[in-house]
Amino acid sequence: KSSWGLLTAYFKKFKSLFLTGLVYSLAMWIDKIVYWFIQGSPAPGTLLPVYEAYDFIVYLANLIIIPGLVFFIIVAETNFYIHLKRFLLLLNTGRYSQISRSKYKLYKKTNRDLLSLSLFQGLICLGLILAVPEINRLIFQNFLKETSLQMYLGWVFFHILLITLLNFLFYTERFRRALITSWIFLGVNLIISLLTALEIFPLPAGTGYLLATLAAAVTGFFQYTYSMKRLERFIYL
Numbered sequence: 001k002s003s004w005g006l007l008t009a010y011f012k013k014f015k016s017l018f019l020t021g022l023v024y025s026l027a028m029w030i031d032k033i034v035y036w037f038i039q040g041s042p043a044p045g046t047l048l049p050v051y052e053a054y055d056f057i058v059y060l061a062n063l064i065i066i067p068g069l070v071f072f073i074i075v076a077e078t079n080f081y082i083h084l085k086r087f088l089l090l091l092n093t094g095r096y097s098q099i100s101r102s103k104y105k106l107y108k109k110t111n112r113d114l115l116s117l118s119l120f121q122g123l124i125c126l127g128l129i130l131a132v133p134e135i136n137r138l139i140f141q142n143f144l145k146e147t148s149l150q151m152y153l154g155w156v157f158f159h160i161l162l163i164t165l166l167n168f169l170f171y172t173e174r175f176r177r178a179l180i181t182s183w184i185f186l187g188v189n190l191i192i193s194l195l196t197a198l199e200i201f202p203l204p205a206g207t208g209y210l211l212a213t214l215a216a217a218v219t220g221f222f223q224y225t226y227s228m229k230r231l232e233r234f235i236y237l
Helices: 003-013 015-038 052-064 066-093 096-138 146-171 175-197 207-229 231-236
Strands: none
Touching (some): 207 231
């Protein structure tokens, strides 16, 4: 096959995976875009709109997700790979009782890592949320919109869970379920951000992102749970 033919074949086979990446990326930016064009103003010397107060808060909050990502890569992802590999090997050589025990061990260990990740990132976010007024006063001379920053720190907590759950769905090839989760992320963020930016709902910037990551993380957890409990069925089919 030609390079174009191979690309087309891969796209057809993994269309849901491609669309998940596209929708997820758009969901991450849609609230910023909404605020840029509704409440923003052009950056000096350009026609590109920015919403400086909100953009700066987003930048700061994004830094706080790094500890959770490190935990995911070093602990959760590594453990998931090890136990998933053992489970897949047993599918070809093991008895059904062995396969069931291995699947249960994978599910139990993954849930434990999810809980550990939640506690680790949750304590970091909670501590910073409580410290926002002092940080704003001492470092930023009350420049920051404290409520928006606290909203975004809440987003950091739910977003790291969403990233983790999406990756678990990718590893088990539940691409359509990951796509559904990403659509929830995009839809909720777009709708709530429009309503708040247009001041139909008098809520602070960041509300849309917070509610979107919460809704998507809950959806992703149910998708992950359903998939893990029926993992061998999906693989055999």
